[in-house]
Amino acid sequence: MNDIHSDETAIEVRDLTVAYGQQPVLWDVDVSVPKGVLLAVLGPNGAGKTTFIKSILDLVPVAGGSIRIHGRPYRRNRSRVAYVPQRGSVDWDFPTHVLDVVEMGTYGRLGWFRRPGAAEREQALKALAQVEMTAYAHRQISQLSGGQQQRVFLARALVQDAEVYLMDEPFQGVDATTERTIVELLKRLRERGKTVVVVHHDLQTVQEYFDHVLLLNGRRIAAGPVAEVFTEENLRATYGGRVAFLSSLLTQRAP
Amino acid sequence: MMDAISTLFSDYTVRTVALGATLLGITAGALGCFAMLRRQSLLGDAISHAALPGIAIAFLITGSKSPLVLVLGAGLAGWFGTFLITGLTRRTRITHDTALAMLLSVFFGFGLMLLTFIQRRPDANQAGLDSFLFGQAAALMQRDIQVMFGIGCVVLFLMTLFWKEFKLISFDAEAAHTLGLPVRALDHLLTALFVSAIVIGLQTVGVVLMSAMIIAPAAAARQWTDRLWVMMGLAAFFGAVSGVGGVLSSGLVPHLPTGPAIVLFISAIVVFSLLFAPNRGLAFRMMRQWRSGQEFRVDAVLVDMYRLASQHETVDHPHSEQVLNAMSGNARRTLHLLETLGLAQRIDDEHWALTESGTERARGLVEKRWGEGP
Numbered sequence: 001m002n003d004i005h006s007d008e009t010a011i012e013v014r015d016l017t018v019a020y021g022q023q024p025v026l027w028d029v030d031v032s033v034p035k036g037v038l039l040a041v042l043g044p045n046g047a048g049k050t051t052f053i054k055s056i057l058d059l060v061p062v063a064g065g066s067i068r069i070h071g072r073p074y075r076r077n078r079s080r081v082a083y084v085p086q087r088g089s090v091d092w093d094f095p096t097h098v099l100d101v102v103e104m105g106t107y108g109r110l111g112w113f114r115r116p117g118a119a120e121r122e123q124a125l126k127a128l129a130q131v132e133m134t135a136y137a138h139r140q141i142s143q144l145s146g147g148q149q150q151r152v153f154l155a156r157a158l159v160q161d162a163e164v165y166l167m168d169e170p171f172q173g174v175d176a177t178t179e180r181t182i183v184e185l186l187k188r189l190r191e192r193g194k195t196v197v198v199v200h201h202d203l204q205t206v207q208e209y210f211d212h213v214l215l216l217n218g219r220r221i222a223a224g225p226v227a228e229v230f231t232e233e234n235l236r237a238t239y240g241g242r243v244a245f246l247s248s249l250l251t252q253r254a255p
Numbered sequence: 256m257m258d259a260i261s262t263l264f265s266d267y268t269v270r271t272v273a274l275g276a277t278l279l280g281i282t283a284g285a286l287g288c289f290a291m292l293r294r295q296s297l298l299g300d301a302i303s304h305a306a307l308p309g310i311a312i313a314f315l316i317t318g319s320k321s322p323l324v325l326v327l328g329a330g331l332a333g334w335f336g337t338f339l340i341t342g343l344t345r346r347t348r349i350t351h352d353t354a355l356a357m358l359l360s361v362f363f364g365f366g367l368m369l370l371t372f373i374q375r376r377p378d379a380n381q382a383g384l385d386s387f388l389f390g391q392a393a394a395l396m397q398r399d400i401q402v403m404f405g406i407g408c409v410v411l412f413l414m415t416l417f418w419k420e421f422k423l424i425s426f427d428a429e430a431a432h433t434l435g436l437p438v439r440a441l442d443h444l445l446t447a448l449f450v451s452a453i454v455i456g457l458q459t460v461g462v463v464l465m466s467a468m469i470i471a472p473a474a475a476a477r478q479w480t481d482r483l484w485v486m487m488g489l490a491a492f493f494g495a496v497s498g499v500g501g502v503l504s505s506g507l508v509p510h511l512p513t514g515p516a517i518v519l520f521i522s523a524i525v526v527f528s529l530l531f532a533p534n535r536g537l538a539f540r541m542m543r544q545w546r547s548g549q550e551f552r553v554d555a556v557l558v559d560m561y562r563l564a565s566q567h568e569t570v571d572h573p574h575s576e577q578v579l580n581a582m583s584g585n586a587r588r589t590l591h592l593l594e595t596l597g598l599a600q601r602i603d604d605e606h607w608a609l610t611e612s613g614t615e616r617a618r619g620l621v622e623k624r625w626g627e628g629p
Contacts, residue, residue, distance in 0.1 A: 054429075057429075057432070057433050058432070059429055059432060059433070078433065078434075078435045079435060081433065082433070083429070083430065083433040085427070085429055085430065089427070089429065090426060090427045091292075091294075091426075094292060094425070094426050094483075095292070095477065095480065095481050095482055095483045095485075095486050096422075096426065096481075096482070096483055097481070097482070101426070104419075104422075104423050104426070104427070104430065104434070105434070107419055107420070107423055107431075107434050107436065108434035108435040108436070110419075112420075113416060115418075115419060116419070140481040142481075156430070160434070
């Protein structure tokens with residue numbers, strides 16, 4: 001699987017420190033994400049996983065450190081990064097429909113004063129097809145289930161046609177169909193050489209879905225290919241003592 | 256009544272005033288949709304109250320009651336108010352609602368103080384400034400309408416121009432940022448439009464009730480549609496209708512201030528929309544709930560009868576009401592409903608049986624829900 005990866009670095013994070021008021025959330029984090037990998041960001045609640053993603057996107061003020069996307073600062077490479085927020089972050093009773101939300105992914109490249117037209121509509125429909133939501137294109141967004149909401153957000157990110165995708169807990173509370181759709185999608189993105197960073201919760205599926213992991217708990221515990229880094233020792237360091245279940249999890253994967 | 260209205264409309268002043276109210280209703284109503292969707296409903300109230308000292312200060316400095324001067328004063332004070340609210344929320348531990356409430360009362364109190372001070376001066380020119388409290392449409396003059404028209408058009412034009420950007424920052428500001436939009440600048444622009452829409456209404460509606468012109472049309476319009484642009488159109492329409500209605504009734508009824516009259520009109524529209532709008536309306540939802548409850552009870556009794564009958568040779572075997580009561584609670588009313596629907600028939604005082612179509616329906620239900628035959 002590693003042969004797809006080029007030597008190029010998609011995301012380079014150096015000495016990243018983020019604090020909310022007096023409280024440091026991320027402390028001196030160094031990570032370098034190779035191009036074309038599926039990376040899971042793991043850690044307990046409050047470990048700074050969401051903050052890590054948001055600081056890459058310049059959505060939270062960074063106290064120190066530097067972040068580069070394909071060698072350039074995020075501000076100058078914004079169009080190459082797509083973001084899939086937690087679906088709870090918006091009001092789903094907003095008066096709009098699915099296709100309209102997906103078309104929003106084109107607003108960045110449309111520029112000022114231009115309205116989305118036939119071309120944008122077609123791109124949005126294509127993205128909806130990729131997440132198996134074509135039938136819902138004209139559905140009011142308040143009528144969607146959690147999994148469908150998640151797929152709408154994924155389609156909006158796909159429409160951006162970025163190089164790097166940052167996803168905040170896309171598997172959180174979704175149904176089995178959606179989970180399968182997302183996994184397929186992640187694989188397709190990797191085949192196309194895209195880099196995907198996913199905040200993830202379910203340790204059971206890490207080895208199956210991802211090829212790199214970043215273990216966070218305020219600071220970086222470990223980062224690298226799953227086979228090297230996803231070890232009992234590292235997980236214990238990340239999650240503390242509450243990992244009695246981990247040893248069984250890890251023995252399962254022994255070849 | 257109709258005569259009085261047609262006389263009013265033939266009157267030049269009244270036509271001017273009605274035009275002003277229409278403009279105001281359209282601008283405030285349309286912009287109010289963004290305010291409501293961004294959960295900034297109370298901001299309008301804070302801005303309009305904060306504008307009062309601005310009006311007083313503008314008059315004190317220039318000695319002029321020219322609408323442009325007063326609107327400018329109101330606008331600057333309103334904008335300064337929102338600036339303080341954002342600053343307080345961002346830099347201190349004061350929450351947004353506390354900052355709003357504080358600012359609203361402090362600015363309004365200060366404005367009242369200045370108004371009192373102005374009225375005590377031996378200066379005849381000050382008369383009429385207090386109409387900014389509750390609005391006095393009769394005092395509107397052609398030059399006021401010109402200012403309202405000018406500002407209203409600019410506001411609506413900018414809103415159409417930045418339509419997709421405003422929609423995106425209202426729905427998902429973080430996504431807007433990652434898509435490369437200057438969210439902070441757009442936010443400031445929208446607030447500025449918001450302030451403009453409010454200050455042009457102050458003379459007509461008054462600082463105390465202006466926020467109703469922003470929020471009420473949007474709240475009513477939201478009930479009727481799930482599309483943003485339809486919602487805006489409806490809100491503008493509701494705003495215009497109540498603006499004209501309020502202005503006319505304040506012209507017909509002596510001593511009725513315009514602000515409260517307009518607010519009564521728009522409140523009636525809101526109440527009607529909350530109750531009777533399809534899908535979201537209260538009446539509609541109660542009806543739907545009652546119907547699905549009724550349907551559920553009908554089906555439950557049908558299935559019970561069917562299952563009882565399936566223990567006998569014939570499906571139309573009669574059952575006593577007592578047994579059915581024990582199975583699905585008070586079955587009597589539902590049985591009568593079944594009879595009306597032609598799904599069950601009464602055999603004697605105590606006994607009921609399924610009709611042919613009732614059997615048919617019950618079989619369908621059982622197969623669908625439990626996947627079994629009799």
